[in-house]
Amino acid sequence: MSSPQTTGAALLPSQRHLFDIPDDVAFLNCAYMSPLPKASVAAGERGLARKARPWMITPEDFFSASEAVRARFAGLINAAPDDVAFAPAVSYGMAQAAANIALVRTQTIVTLAEQFPSNVYPWMELAERTGAQFIAVPRPGDDEWTAALLAAINTATGVVAVPHCHWTDGSLIDLEAVGNACRRVGAVLCVDATQSVGALPFDVRSIDPDYLAVASYKWLLGPYSFGFLYVAPRRQAERPIEHNWIARRGAQDFAGLVNYQREFQDGARRFDVGERSNFALMPVADASLKLIADWTVPRILATLAHRTKAIAARARGEFGIDSVPSDRRAGHYLGLRFRGGVPGDLLAQLAAEHVYVSVRGAAMRVTPHLWTTDADVERLFAVLQRAVA
Numbered sequence: 001m002s003s004p005q006t007t008g009a010a011l012l013p014s015q016r017h018l019f020d021i022p023d024d025v026a027f028l029n030c031a032y033m034s035p036l037p038k039a040s041v042a043a044g045e046r047g048l049a050r051k052a053r054p055w056m057i058t059p060e061d062f063f064s065a066s067e068a069v070r071a072r073f074a075g076l077i078n079a080a081p082d083d084v085a086f087a088p089a090v091s092y093g094m095a096q097a098a099a100n101i102a103l104v105r106t107q108t109i110v111t112l113a114e115q116f117p118s119n120v121y122p123w124m125e126l127a128e129r130t131g132a133q134f135i136a137v138p139r140p141g142d143d144e145w146t147a148a149l150l151a152a153i154n155t156a157t158g159v160v161a162v163p164h165c166h167w168t169d170g171s172l173i174d175l176e177a178v179g180n181a182c183r184r185v186g187a188v189l190c191v192d193a194t195q196s197v198g199a200l201p202f203d204v205r206s207i208d209p210d211y212l213a214v215a216s217y218k219w220l221l222g223p224y225s226f227g228f229l230y231v232a233p234r235r236q237a238e239r240p241i242e243h244n245w246i247a248r249r250g251a252q253d254f255a256g257l258v259n260y261q262r263e264f265q266d267g268a269r270r271f272d273v274g275e276r277s278n279f280a281l282m283p284v285a286d287a288s289l290k291l292i293a294d295w296t297v298p299r300i301l302a303t304l305a306h307r308t309k310a311i312a313a314r315a316r317g318e319f320g321i322d323s324v325p326s327d328r329r330a331g332h333y334l335g336l337r338f339r340g341g342v343p344g345d346l347l348a349q350l351a352a353e354h355v356y357v358s359v360r361g362a363a364m365r366v367t368p369h370l371w372t373t374d375a376d377v378e379r380l381f382a383v384l385q386r387a388v389a
């Protein structure tokens, strides 16, 4: 499989001191929502306070901070800043994509079974609107999603809308292979990488998606209601779903905004959500993305892969609990599969001991990050010992 996995990058030491997590909390739930780093909280407090003194906010401020964050996110996916738009939710980003894809009745839209709804409903709706067939590739028994997905892509395929790893259990999709298949048949590739970008390398130059949406509140360690939409250069002449002043050429000239413009700002900026300058949340995203850039994604992945592999091995060895084999799983992401399903009261028992994980589908997701300590993992296994041994 050619998808990026850990390549021997050096492990990072614990970064828990950068987060406001009490010692007795084992938060193994980044897939649900990351905690904001302390630096991001401080940046957000400063950002919010600016609105108390609007006379200090200049026209230039509507542009400079967002351009810096646009460039930071672009760096994370090996894109040009011009190819990145602000989208507050994955559903918003996929709405931009779906509004610009023309399909006919004989075509198909291919997704994965049990995919996250924000990358499903826009496509069900597009299928309804155009008569195209909506396909959800069934979950393969051997966790080889890539092979199953490739088998579903053919000359009738109009859209492939998938994640980089499955949000229930971390099964990895080889997006380079999928990208190649899409280009071969002329299908549009739409990726929701909310559960991977920030922890798993993503290179738009090798995968070449048409659209890539990422919400910031999980692996980007960023704010809620904030995220990004990469739009391939070949799709940047399309129509955005909303028309706001700042996406139009010359918006820097506030006095001249009454001279309505047909032209847009450069690149993907035409797809920016309205009020994207967001003085409260933009500094939060900036501080979080800076931390990720300092740590580097390969080192984050190596560290988390080391952690999840150890948890998977111990869960199997001590309790016979299964998970996706590590060569088919994104290194940062683990879903434990209990024989006979996740015990009904397990989450409550864990929460009572301040151990936080989540259940999605048939898997109990255990998603640590750089704040996770050995003691956190011991707390998890102490509860498992009582609950399922």
Ligand SMILES: Cc1ncc(COP(=O)(O)O)c(C=O)c1O
Binding pocket: 031, 032, 088, 089, 090, 091, 092, 116, 118, 163, 167, 192, 194, 195, 215
């Ligand atoms: C794979 C995936 N995509 C997207 C989201 C969030 O979607 P939205 O930004 O549309 O609320 C989640 C949240 O759990 C997710 O797991």
